[in-house]
Amino acid sequence: MQLFWRIWAAVTLVNLAVLSLFVGLATLQFDNINSGLLGERLAVLAGRTAAPFESATKIGLPLSAVRNADALLERARQTDDAILAVHVFDGDGRIIQSTDPSAPNTISAAAFAAREAAAGGAWQRETADGFLGGVDILTAGRESVGGILIVYPGGGNDTGVRAMAAELALAAIAVAFAAAAFGAVLMRFGLGRQIRMFEAIETDIADFERQAWRSAATAPAVTRTEETGDLRQRLAAAEDRYRATGQALTNAGEAGGQ
Amino acid sequence: MTALSSDIARDSLRGRLILILAVIVTASVIAVGFAAVAAFGRAVEPELANRTRLIGTIFRAEIQRALGLGIPIEAVAGIDRYLSDTLEKFGEVDRVTVATAAGKPIAVAERAASPSLISRTGLGEAIAVRRTTISLPILDGNRLVGEIRVEISPFFVESRLREVFLDVLVLALIATLVAMELVLAVTISSVGKPLDRVFRLLHEQRAGDFRHSIRLSGLGGVGRTAARLNDHAEDLAARFATLPTAVRGSIGATIAEAGPLRLRLSDFSDIRLALFLFSVATEISAAFLPLYARGATRPDWLGPQVAAAAPLVFYLVAIAALSPFGGALASRFGARRLFLASVLPTAIALTAMAFSTSVVAITFWHGTMAVFYATATIACQEYAIRAAKDQASTRPVTGFIVVVYGGVFCGSALGGLLAGRFGFATTFMTGAALAILSGLLGAVFLRGKAGDRRAARAGPAAKSPGRPSWFSSRFLALLVGVSVPMNASMAIFIWYLTPLMLSAAGSGPSQIGRVVMLYYLGVVLFGPIVARLADGRVGPVAMVVIGALFSGAALLSLTNSGGFWAIVFAVSAVGFGHALIRAPLYSLSIQITGGSESGLATLRLLERIGAIAGLTTIAVLLGENGAAGSIRILGLVVLVGVGFYVIVETVGRSRRAIAG
Structure with missing residues (x-):
């Protein structure tokens, strides 16, 4: 029986290790999916917010010439109470309009990098400051003159990911117990x-x-x-x-x- | 020992244990995976509701703008067309209805729908997939004039969950492969090897050979027996050392003069865990390397597509350049030292790739990694072949191939997942860490004699004064007719054309990755069965021929039908065909060449050259022939090649029969 229990312990431990790995990877995957869904929504919202600004830039007006810019940004912010700020920035990254009275002067380096990598398309990135989603504002000649940046809190996403990790871990523990019992029966007959x-x-x-x-x-x-x-x-x-x-x-x- | 052979006991224990473990781990992972999919579905619901609300808000804003101009809601012109246009933009919207305040529909736009896979199978109820609907009032000033209702298609949720479920399946496969490797290592080190050592030492001591001792391990009685037998050898050696030299020859037994030497047994399973982790480490960038290279800075004269392919081509060139010397290096330095020496440079190359920002640097470091990947894998192959009792058997080679491909499979899946979440740099660093871990495991497990330097060879190839034994028509036909077409089709069809065709068909990187993995899965799943068939009545020649015919036919099947599922079928079928070929091919090569290093080196070299030449030719001619035309040519080359090999093999057999 010494061999039986040793093999049973090894199989149970390996199964537990595999389930732990699986829970870790599945949690990462959930975070990816959640971030992707949020990013897509922010991109749609940013695109919609950018449209009136783009109408102005396409006829050669500067971004600062858009009337009611504050209201346009505020309307976007009110689509989701969780949104922290909606900024309009110029080609150099200087914030020229924002829903946040204490907005920084320029967009963050992370936002810059994400924007560069997207090369004109919609973009999103999770940073220490929160989840960023944005889109460029283009002229009639398809040149970027700035963009819209939406800042979303990262904490809510983290809480969701932690909750998912806990739920999966609980499921894994329950399954591991059941598998240990099932494994003992299987080995008793299979390895007899x-x-x-x-x-x-x-x-x-x-x-x-x-x-x-x-x-x-x-x-x-x-x-x-x-x-x-x-x-x-x-x-x-x-x-x-x-x-x-x-x-x-x-x-x-x-x-x-x- | 009659009824109880240690080999039989160990092998049957191992086989059954793998089966039991596979059942337990697969069932556990599927159970947790099912729970994960259900939890994912519930968790993303609020975000899906937010998206629906946003879409509704966009619709409403447009309608309210018209109302603001004084147009009554019933008279808003072109509302149907506007709804249909917007429906096209938002893939997840199934149906949009604009109704008056009294509930009378004014405009409806909907997408043609068929019952979803999840709802058809009844899985929808279990994982709480349901139609998300949101209604928003339409205001004209402060007057409620209507309502807009947006229904999100359950197809959208299903497609997201299908992605998740496929990811879960891939993760389950990774987890099962890792578990199998771990439990094999535990079983072999705690049961198989201690028994083998005791039986071997017992056999020697019965024959009067007391020169060896063994490592103390094993359960209960086996451990006590090991200690007892060791003590025999040590006691006799100590007493023998005190004898005058003149009388030492009169003892009718062989005794160690300066203490017993440690007996080091080799098993081809010794390489499994280290090689598996090493393959995971080196293939961790497989899913995203072209993207990584394409996004890096490059010289002006280098186009993005060529930049994306450059690391792959240089990888093959580096491996081809080293292949002729790999076997000689393993013999010269020993498989263990060569493997361990390859680990650190591989880890350095992976780390350097993490910090490389130019295509030149990425290509250089990937090429460097390829060189050490080649030395490490050749070292492991050498160890496996030497450790096998029957060196012409297909099993050690199959074991080797299955482990490498299992690692490739896990590495590409794991790399894609990590890169998506943590970025490329972290993924490469993880690869470097795994490479170091594989080195540590190699230092522990590759301690058998098969890891030592090879003594001066005394095989028939070394003695033969004439033409080398590998320079035979059989071997050359096998090389040219089977081996080269197989490797060329892997590089051209799997690595190059499949991603291009799937991308053109609208598949994303993760889907492309999953389809490409099906190729490697064939080797992992069918490798052991192929080994048994090749060693049994079917034989390696028949396996090679059937595999080549199957893969050729699979390639040609794509010329009649295209599309996603046709590609999936072709990739799986080519993977299955190649699974039938790989191990028997090496086994045949060893049989024909007598295990000659130059023969195996030629095999490895021509395989790589074939892949490079094929890949380059097809890439250059792709514009002219198109993907379907290129695959047709490839399929014909495979079939003509195997036909050529069958003719040479048949003629050779007739001649041997006449001569014999």
């Missing part, structure tokens, strides 16, 4: 023959050892006829060979000493 074979090896070795100490007291030999009886004979043959060699060494030593 193999475990009996290894147990027979153990028994043969024990019989051989018992024979060794009984022979010292000239007790009757241990008699057993098992399928592994051959192993005991091998052990006995190796032991005999060892003793014979040891005796030969003793004899040779005595002969050498004379």
Whole structure:
């Protein structure tokens, strides 16, 4: 049974490790999906907010010439109470309009990098400041003169991801317990023959050892006829060979000493 | 030992244990995966509702703008067309209805829908997929004049969940492969090897050979027996050392003169865990390398498509350049030292790729990694072949290939996932860490004699004064007719054309990755069965021929039908065909060449050259022939090649029969 429990423990631990890995990877995947959905929504919202600004830039007006820019941005912000700020920035990244009275002078370096990488398309990135989503404002000649940046809190997403991790971990623990019980039954029947074979090896070795100490007291030999009886004979043959060699060494030593 | 052979006991234990483990892990992962999909569905619902509300708001704003100009809601012109246009823009919207305040519909736009897969299978109810509907009032000033109702298609939710479920399946496969490797390592180190060592030492001592001792390990009686047998050897060695030299020859047994030497047994499974992790590490960029290279800075004369392909081509060139020397290096330095020496440079190359910003740097470091990937994998292959009792058997080679492809499979999937979440740099750094971990495992597991330097060879190839044994028509036909077309079709069809065709059919990177993985999955799933068939009555020649015919036919099937599912079928079928070929091909090569290093090196070299030449030719002619034309040519080359090999093999057999 020692082998059985050892294998059962190994299988259970491996299963637990695999489920832990799976929960980790699945949580990452959920975070990806959640971020993707949020990013797409922010991109749609940014695109919609950018439209009136683009109408102005397409006839050659500067971004700052758009009337009611504050209201346009505020309307976008009110689509979701969680939105922290909606900014309009110029080609150099300077924020020229914002729903946030304490908005920074320029967009963050992370926003710059994400915008560069998107090369004119809609973009989103998760940063320490929160989730950023944006779109460029283009002229009639398809040149970028600035863009819209929406700042969304990252904390809510993190809470959702942590909740998902906890839910999956709980499910994994329950499944691991069930699998451990199922595994024990499966191994009992599936590995029965193999475990009996290894147990027979153990028994043969024990019989051989018992024979060794009984022979010292000239007790009757241990008699057993098992399928592994051959192993005991091998052990006995190796032991005999060892003793014979040891005796030969003793004899040779005595002969050498004379 | 008669009824109980340690080999039989160990092999049957291993086989059944893998089966049981696969059942337990797969069932567990599917159960948690099912829970994950249901939880994902519930968790994304608020975000989907937000999207629906936003879409409704956009519709409403446009209608209210018209109302603001004084047009009554019933008279807003072109509202149907506007709704239909907007419906096209938002894939997830199934139906939009504009109704008056009394509930009379004014305009309806809807998408033709068929029952979804999830709803058809009844899975929808289980994972709470339902139609999301949102209604928003339409105001004219402060007067309620109507309502807009937006219904989000359950297809949209289903498609997102289908993506998730496919990802979950991929993760389950990764998890099962990792679990199998881990449990094999545990079983072999705690049960298989201790038993093998005890039986081997017992066998030696019965024959009067007391020169060796073994590492103390194993359960209960096995551990005690190991200690006892070790003590025999140590006792006799100590007493033998005290004898005068003159009488030492009179002892009728072989005894260690300066203490017993540690017996180091090799098993081809020794390489499994280290090689698996090493393959995961080196293939971690497989899913995104072209994108990474295309986005890096490049010289003005280098186009983005060529830049994307450059690391891949140089990877093949580097491997081809090293292939002729890999076997010699493994013999010269020993498989263990060569593997361990390859690990650190690989980790450095992966780290450097994380910080590379130019195509030149990425290509250079990827090429560097390829060189050490080649040395490490050749070292492991050498170890596996030497450790196998029957060196002509297909099993060690199959084991090697299955482990490498399992690693490729896991590496590309894991890399895609990590890159999507943490970025390319973190993914490369993870690869570097995994490479180091594989080195540590290699240092622990590759301690058998098969990892030592090879003694001076005394095989028939070394003795033969004439033409080298590998320079035979059989071997050359096998190379030219089967091996080169197989590798060329892998590089051309799987690495190059499949991503291009799928991308053109509208598939994203993750879907492309999943389809490409099907190719490797064929080798992982069918490799062991192929080994048994090739070693059994079917034989390696038949396996190679059937595999080549199958893959050729699979390629030609694409010339009649295109589209996503046709590509999926062709990739899977080519993967299956190649799974039938790979291990028997190496086994045949070893049989024909007698395991000659130069023969195997020639095989490896020509495989790579074939892939490079094929890839370059098809890339250049792609504009002229198109993807379908290129695949047709490739399929014909495969079929003509196998025909040529069958003719040479048949003629050779007839000659041997006449001569024999």
